[in-house]
Structures are given as structure tokens and as C-alpha cells.
Amino acid sequence: MTIAIIERVFPVNPEGLLPAVNADNQRYWDGLARGELNVQACDGCGRKRYPIVPVCPYCAGTTWSWTTLSGKGKVYSWVRYQRGYLPEFEDLMPYIVILAQMDEGVRMFGRLIDKLGVSTPLKIDTPVETLIERWPGGRCVPAFKLASAK
């Protein structure tokens, strides 16, 4: 089950917004480019975790396996930017960023691509699905859409 990838068009060339790819997290970033959301699952306690780290935050276990998430989750919390900070996001104002509770356990941040009214509240627990944005230069990042929206 792969996640749809869409091209992200920017009003200005995005610079300096992406975290570095390293030996720890390469599998996560490479997965996104293939439409997969890969995170670690601790071999000791079984808990999935994100971000990618060498030690389990919950049991301090140091071995893990990679697991692929369904991309489905729910809104755990959200904010709406009414003032802009980043020129790369200026054309999207006002935009919503959610903290998603993924069905398999981890939480992830991502922009909600659906355009809601400027004062339309987003209900916590609203189902969402991951989609992946491909940025200029090829890096891919997760974002979310409302599960009811096609």
C-alpha cells in the first residue's frame, strides 16, 4: 500500500527548511520518496517511535525493526497560521498544521492540505490520511488531507 505523491510548487525556491539526511534516518526519507511512511518499532517493547532515534524513548532498547505505517490517523491537535513566518508558505496562508495521531501509535506533524474557511474549526479526532509532497530537488515530505476528502 503506497501513499500518493504530489508535486509541491513554491512561490519561492525553498531553502534551509529540510532536516539533514543521515545514516539513522535515511530509510525514513528514502521510504517517503517511494510512497512509504517507515518508522522504527522497538524489538524490546514493541512500541513504534518517531522521530528516528537509536534508543527507544520508552524502554531504552537499542535494537529495532523498520515498519511501514498505513498513513491513516486522526487529528490530535492543530494550529492555523494567521501570520506568516516563511516565504515558502506565504501563498498558502492561512494554513493549518496538524499533529496527527497515527493509527499504529506514533504522532507526526504535517500541513493539512485541505483549504478550510479562515475561521472554520478543525475537530480533534477528525480522520486524516497521509500524502507525500515532492519538493524541488526531489526530497519528499509527509503532509495530511482529510480522510473524507477525495
Place this chain on the structure above:
Amino acid sequence: MNPLMNPKGAVAIVGAGSPGLFRTSEDSAITLAHKAVSLALADAGLDRKKIDGLIIQIGSPRGQDYDLAASMLGLNTRFNSQTWSHGRFGATVVTQAAMALTWGLADYVLVFAAYNNSQFGRHGSKGRPSFAESLREGGGPHAESPHSGLTAPVAGAGLAAQRYFHKFGIDPAKLAEVPIAFRNHAMLNPEAVMQKPLTREDYFASRYIVEPLRLFDCSVPVDGSVALILTTAERARDCAKAPVYLLGAQGIHAGPNEFIFGQPGLGVNQAEEFDWQPPADQLVYRMAGVTPKDIDAFYTYDAFSPNVLWGLERFGFCKPGEGADFVQNGRIGPGGELPVNTNGGFLSCGHFNSWYEMLEMTRQLRGECGKRQVKDAEVMQWGTPVGDAVIFGKNPA
């Protein structure tokens, strides 16, 4: 008394000074530092040569680092330290000064924060030197994730507030009471940068910055400086003014259950979600031999107004989820049952990372606060949503 066995009252603030806080200042960070340090030395009646310890909270590029600061201010110091350039280390720095003094690493420790913010970009924008921290492995210090469009500390606070309102069924409108109470305090403090009355109408007419937080839920960035001088209780008796004793302390907490905004159990960012109650016997109270009921005024890190609710809940002034009700009807305002941030706080006096609140507690416990003086003030506390705290007293025991 062996201070290593019982630190309560072993160390005191003997000097405190600030040239004030400013929306913008022409002064360099080191000139701002110089002004605060000179005022603190005069306040303590101490010669500069006595200072042999230095701890700086905000270093370069916003402020100056310990090495150049010492030489530029004519100090010869044998104990020096400096924290990460974030505001959250106020109590930690004061505690470090106390540790240096009780271990004999220094006899008089100068602590200061001095910075010129206004020359840098807006917090959360790429022009800000700290923007690089947003790209830390695992995310920024306030959960920044720039590729998600998530930037600026206000967003982390907003995410925590939104979840908090949902979890406890709180009407966000109740938040208005916090900035209004602090503006009422500020109007009694001539050094506070915000002096105009703030009404409920003003609050609700203000725009959202990052919803659910409005303009008046966000602190006022300032330039400025504050310096404190701490020494042992024995030496304190020879200084110019009545010592303000450090009675207890507690460190900033970290780990999988801690996020800079919200309280444990709220589950924002990757923190665990669970029903949390503050421990009944927190170290800071045990050490000081007091309970929240004994605190005459409380001071907290009100970078954003919900922090005040989380701070009050963290230390058991009210139960988790009850902070918004607790602050209603002027309870935390001037003359209230528990005045909070009597200087006006970050929201109305200016965002100075706890230092203006440390200065305010010193002045309050000396009885120097004029119209805003808390009557018969004897014990005051600084405490933040992430657990760090200090308690000061007029008396050492």
C-alpha cells in the same frame, strides 16, 4: 550549618539591577550588560573586584559570551558558566550560582542576561540565528518542523493549548483573564513596556497569530539587561541591603514525558498521554519547608498566556485542567489571592526569560515595589510548566 546538608537559606541575592527593558535599544548587548552590572554592584554595595563567579544565560549572537563578557566588564572570575541561549534556564542558572557558592568555587557570583533582540528577525523566521535549531535531529526546541510549515515557538504553544482545551473541555475565552491581569500589574510598574489598559474587548478584537493564540496571548519581545549578585548567607550580611534568601530549588525536567509547553500527560509532540497529577512533595517545597499555600506571589514563564495555567497546575496551585477557572475574577491580578508576575510578566513587562521576575521577587521581598508591593510578602516562587523552580524568602529559615 553545613550548607551541603541543608541548602535552605545558605545563599542569598544581595544585588539586583537593570537599566530597564525596551522595545528597541541602541545599546549593544555588552553595554546593556555593563549598565545592569553596575547597578547591581551599587545595589549590593560591592566592589567589582569581589566578583569571582559569572554565569550568563543568553550568549552570542544575541548577547555576549562569558569569556569576552568577563574581560569587557573588567571582571576576573574563577568560576564561569553559560547556558543554551534559551530563556528556560533562569532557575537553573540561579541554582548553579548557589551550587558554585556552597562548593566554594566562588564567593560572589554575578548572574546576568543582556541581549539586544530587536536587531534580529522575528522568532520563527529564517533571519533569526536560532532558526537552525528548528532543523535539529528530531525537531526544534518548541516542536518546530519547518518542512511542515511549523515554525516559531507560538505554534508549539498553540498545539499544546488546543489539545489542552480539548482534553479538559475548557472555553478558550477564559484565557483572556491572563493577559488582562498582567497588564493590570504592568500599569503599576513604570518599567513595564506595556502601559495602556487592556480590556476584554481589546483582547477579543486582537488578531490570531497562530490560532488558537492571539496577539495578546504572546509576550512582548524586548532588549535589555538584568544582573543579580548572589553570595553565601554569611557574606550577605555585610552587603548594603537586606539579603533575599534562596530557600529551595528544583531543576528543569526532561524526558519522553516532557514537552516545553503543556503539562506531563498532555501528550503533545511525542510525549505520552496519560492522566497526570503533580507530585504532592515536590523537591522545591520540601527543601524550602513550605507548600503552595505559603507562596505570597508566583512568577512563571508567560511567553504565551496558557503557560500560566500550566505553571500553576504543575506546582499544585490548582488541579490539572482547572487553571483557566483558577485565574478568573482577578485572582492572579493586583491585590488578588495569588498575584502572579507582579511586574507584568513577559506579556506586559517584557519577555526577559525570568530575569525581570527574579529582579521583581528580590524587590518585592525587600519591600521596594511601591504601588504594586505585595503586602507582608515573605515567600515567593518562580516555577515553569517544565518543572524548574526557585523559592525565595525574606528570612533564611
